[in-house]
Amino acid sequence: MDMELVSKKKVWVNLGDMFIKMPKENVETMIKKDQSTLDEEISDIRETMKQKVVELEQLEGGDGSKSRAFQLKAMTK
Known part of the structure; x- marks a missing residue:
């Protein structure tokens, strides 16, 4: 992180x-709040x-065997 930014008390932010x-x-x-909201939505x-x-x-007449791969859960993040 830029040392100049660390020492600043106020920063410019774009809102709209x-x-x-x-x-x-x-x-x-x-x-952090926005990132948390985005993670939940994703x-x-x-x-x-x-x-x-x-x-x-x-609907395509399958038996569900192809879509089982989409239902896997990750072991770790």
């Missing part, structure tokens, strides 16, 4: 179509997609 100077701690909190979409793949295979 404006740049605002805010306390660094507030910006870090906002970014996880939900992945689960929905797995279900839709199974449904699609069934």
Whole structure:
């Protein structure tokens, strides 16, 4: 990390179509919250997609054997 950024108390952040100077701690909190929300949404979409793949295979007349690979769970992150 840039040493100059570490020593700053306020940083510029782009919110929509404006740049605002805010306390660094507030910006870090906002970014972490946004990242957490995005991670949850991505996880939900992945689960929905797995279900839709199974449904699609069934609609195509399959027995579900092809879509089993999409239902695997990771052993570790």
